[in-house]
Amino acid sequence: MTTHTSEPSRATRPRRLSGIGRVLVAVYGVLALAATGRSLVQIVEKFDEAPLAYSLSALAAVVYIVATIALVRPGRTWYRIAWATIAFEFTGVIVIGALSVIRPDLFPHDTVWSGFGRGYVFIPLVLPLLGMWWLARHRPGPADAPEDAE
Amino acid sequence: MIEWFAWVQVAVAVLAGLVCIVLGLAGRVPNDLVLGALALVELLLIVQVVVAIVAPTVGNPPTGSLLEFWVYLVSAVLLPPAAALWALLDRGRWATVVCGVAALAVAVMVYRMLQIWTVQQA
Numbered sequence: 001m002t003t004h005t006s007e008p009s010r011a012t013r014p015r016r017l018s019g020i021g022r023v024l025v026a027v028y029g030v031l032a033l034a035a036t037g038r039s040l041v042q043i044v045e046k047f048d049e050a051p052l053a054y055s056l057s058a059l060a061a062v063v064y065i066v067a068t069i070a071l072v073r074p075g076r077t078w079y080r081i082a083w084a085t086i087a088f089e090f091t092g093v094i095v096i097g098a099l100s101v102i103r104p105d106l107f108p109h110d111t112v113w114s115g116f117g118r119g120y121v122f123i124p125l126v127l128p129l130l131g132m133w134w135l136a137r138h139r140p141g142p143a144d145a146p147e148d149a150e
Numbered sequence: 151m152i153e154w155f156a157w158v159q160v161a162v163a164v165l166a167g168l169v170c171i172v173l174g175l176a177g178r179v180p181n182d183l184v185l186g187a188l189a190l191v192e193l194l195l196i197v198q199v200v201v202a203i204v205a206p207t208v209g210n211p212p213t214g215s216l217l218e219f220w221v222y223l224v225s226a227v228l229l230p231p232a233a234a235l236w237a238l239l240d241r242g243r244w245a246t247v248v249c250g251v252a253a254l255a256v257a258v259m260v261y262r263m264l265q266i267w268t269v270q271q272a
Contacts, residue, residue, distance in 0.1 A: 022245070
């Protein structure tokens with residue numbers, strides 16, 4: 001939390017949670033909710049059938065929750081966490097998506113990322129791209145800009 | 151689950167979602183129409199909760215997972231109040247769009263619930 005006495009003005013330090021970014025956060029929140037609910041059902045009902053796929057679903061759900069929080073929180077650390085989680089999601093949807101198409105025998109059970117997020121109207125594929133675009137456009141202020149831009 | 155009622159619900163939620171998104175993009179802050187649309191979506195969801203409780207006892211059981219159905223239904227019921235709360239705290243044009251996104255998400259979830267109930271899938 002930014003509880004500094006000299007709070008930078010919004011003009012010099014744009015908040016990430018502004019404008020259309022709020023819609024992005026809302027969509028992330030909904031996806032986090034959906035992924036959490038679904039992995040909960042999968043784990044409760046049939047974890048033994050596909051431990052790998054359902055563990056991945058649960059991991060993805062947790063990462064979506066962290067990404068949602070990281071997008072809202074101000075500051076450099078949360079900015080980095082947002083990058084890390086969103087990059088993780090993008091890697092996940094590409095790798096698992098490709099594997100599920102090339103080697104369907106490896107993923108007989110659906111995960112959030114199977115078929116490039118087909119079960120979720122491809123939102124898991126598009127959202128990380130929007131998220132990364134958004135983060136690149138809204139870096140933390142010059143004082144605390146990350147030295148190693150990804 | 152009553153099939154025609156689920157379709158009415160999907161239609162209302164889609165309409166509410168589109169109206170909110172158009173109003174939001176046009177620069178309107180959340181108004182009575184936006185919150186009213188959300189309230190209607192929520193009301194239909196609460197009716198759906200009652201239907202889902204009663205239906206299995208009167209010979210209309212789900213073909214799919216009842217647990218999955220309820221996870222969807224509970225999540226859907228939470229969405230409009232969350233969006234409305236957001237709209238009351240934020241009062242910006244994007245809050246109107248957020249309300250629309252929530253309504254569209256409810257539409258997708260009700261459609262999934264209908265699939266779980268009527269078509270044995272996953």
